[in-house]
Amino acid sequence: MNEAPFAVVGGGLAGCECALRLADAGLSVVLFEQKPDHRSPAHVSDKLAELVCSNSLRSDDIASGIGLLKAELRALGSAFMACADATRVPAGKALAVDREAFAEAMTRRILEHPRITLRYRRIDSLDDPELASMETVVIAAGPVASDGLSASLADVVGERHCYFYDAIAPIVWTHSLNQDIVFRASRYGQEKGEKGGDYLNCPMNRDEYMAFYEALLGAEKVAAHDFEKEKHFEGCMPIEALAERGPKTLTFGPLKPVGFEDPRTGRRPWAVLQLRAENANADACNLVGCQTKLTYAEQARIFRMVPGLEQAEFARFGSMHRNTYVNAPQALTEDLRLVARPRFLLAGQITGVEGYVESAACGLWAALLLVAQAQGRNLPAPPPTTALGALLQHLRTPVKRFQPSNAHFGLMPELAERAKKQDRKALYSARAQADFAQWKAAHFPGGID
Template sequence: MQEIIIIGGGLAGSEAAWQIAKRGVKVKLYEMRPFKMTPAHKTDKFGELVCSNSLRSKELTKAIGLLKEELKLLKSLIMKAALNCEIEAGKALAVDRECFANYITKKISNHPLIEIIREEVTEIPKDKMVIIATGPLTSEALARSLSELIEVPYLHFYDAIAPIVYADSINWDIVFVSNRYGEGEGAYVNCPMTKEEYEKFVEELLKAEKVPLHPFEEPKYFEGCLPIEVMAERGKDTLRYGPMKPVGLIDPRTGKEPYAVVQLRPENKEKTLYNLVGFQTKLKYHEQERIFRMIPGLEKAEFARFGSIHRNTFVNAPLVLEPTLQLKNYSKIFLAGQITGVEGYVESTAMGLLAGLNAERLVKNNPLLIPPKETAIGALVNYLTTANPRHFQPMNINWGLFPPLNINKKLPKQQKYLKMAERALQVLKKWIEENHILTD
């Protein structure tokens, strides 16, 4: 039986290796540490948490809490490690990072079907079964090899992420829907600002606290995607001539162009999520919440994702990935983890698990798996493969990615999210049973 090569020993690579090996298929797991370290890692252990010791909320009314429950049902190694090494953190799942990495490393190292090779892979073998799980700090040589497979424009090396708000938290009585100069049907939601509102917004933007860059994240901003606070520093009217320009937009309530406009673009087909166009930022999260709620129409905005700018390596998933996580033009090559276009440790783990399941199935000539989009894992995969490739950016799991509930009455948010979680777990259990996924 053909062995499977996995490149990268982070959460996604470790999860994929575990899922494959426990189903009786041999794995060669390549990890370049400690012979070549990344700028962020400190050890040679598998599953090292680099940025945080929190895996976020455990609550079922949070989409990330649901994703954890799904991973538990799928017998995730990473979730077992997290629960084994959990430390008290209220409603969040926090772990002892050393215990966590030691647990994963021991499990991977002791499995008889996993061979660990400590060397850098610089060339992706096209004729073998491969899972690439190298994470946001993929080495330059491997990134070059991947870019050759998928074509360079579809591989990104830096995130410039704008915040995303839930559609039902927008004040639709204040905003208006229109494209510039009234062209087309109207895809953009426009938040109009007066001169006073604009100047106060810029003033607060300039005073706001920013996230410090890591030593390996020297600012390499492109002029086309500068942080809004950097643009604001260039002069008080810079934003009005940039992402907040009102030209060609007429507010139907006044019949005039506003002084400035913040445009929101639908992030998904269902229009449950809206992106603040041009608002990539390094502001701290609490500052984003405070300042962006100064925008007319966003006074009570709820954020599905905050803005950020950081070093990352990820593909333009809608153009290059199948929902099975195979490359469209190389069916033996799978991607897993953040390189697929998801954000976060738990999301990366989920993609590792799915890639592992599908690689094992491909080796055995079994039908490959596409998780239902009512589930958190399926919602992520659906986003990766159906998002608009022109504006694609990595995404955390959030409720805006799920299909709406098939009910007529409006529910309080917490009740609605709980029902969506219950639906997801019910659908996932049925899917697991129908596809004979579990082995223990």
């Protein structure tokens, strides 16, 4: 194998996952990270692999697209999944992590690996002199790549790259919640015989909800730059943008009350705002589904209108940031290389995958491809009937308007047989597991090191 080092630009989820897999395969890696000297508006920590939005990695249910993708990453020996599983916090059927412990675990793996050299330096151009001597360069700068690198990438792609806006939910200190109102329960928890629950819940009656709703509509928001048109990702819409779709949108979405009973009244609330633990000792909570672009002052005023949050103390306010990604079907080859600059691969959300797990999966796949190529063997993508294969297929499928995507069954080919709606997810999952196991056995007969 060539001894020239591989460069990975960006110490986020995709970059760390990629660097660790390359290094584990015996390849030398230089990992460039712009922190602590430079931070994007979305970052607050100096650690690598920082989770900038929610601390949830979403469902762990194997009968969901994202649960299936996590199972496939575990089967491929993902460092990201190992650290996530080791730092998980209660979140019902979801996998949520203590974000500080998770970032610390990933950072420690990078720092302790003998084949990884961590360079705290911002890369502002694909033509940076330090990249010239590298065997291959993986750009995993994340959805908030620096302005310089984004501009350089746009020049190489040959057209203005796409972007959408992402929103972060506020975090409050648990001790500041009104325990006379907030109650602990998981959705349908009482019906399942659970004791307590993994979520704290703030119930609202109709009048309380309508006052909250009207306040969202009239609230002051942080404006986008004049040259940027806001294009929100549908799976992470700001709560005030959802409210603009009508008064019922939130009660059928992030504030839906179905499956809950207010202990004070014995009846189902009109709306419920849920809070999920941010860390293992649960001293801080994330306002689930409340990502926002409201000004800080408006966030404090409006969220304190919610029963139970009257005296809420904010550990972090919500915010907006631009997510950068390329038109992958046009800009990238099937092995994630830039068509115009084949020495450069892209990995993570900058390719057009959306979500923590998907980003790490893309970083892992980029590394697996590079390792296979260094070993002189061919590694085809998993079949599109699998979660990882379907996600990669999304990046290769030309469409009129390419948009980022999470992992979901809709990316997979239709089932061969007709099935009832309630059986379809299980059938998709069973097919995916069988096809993934067959693919893995064929291309990793000795297992994953």
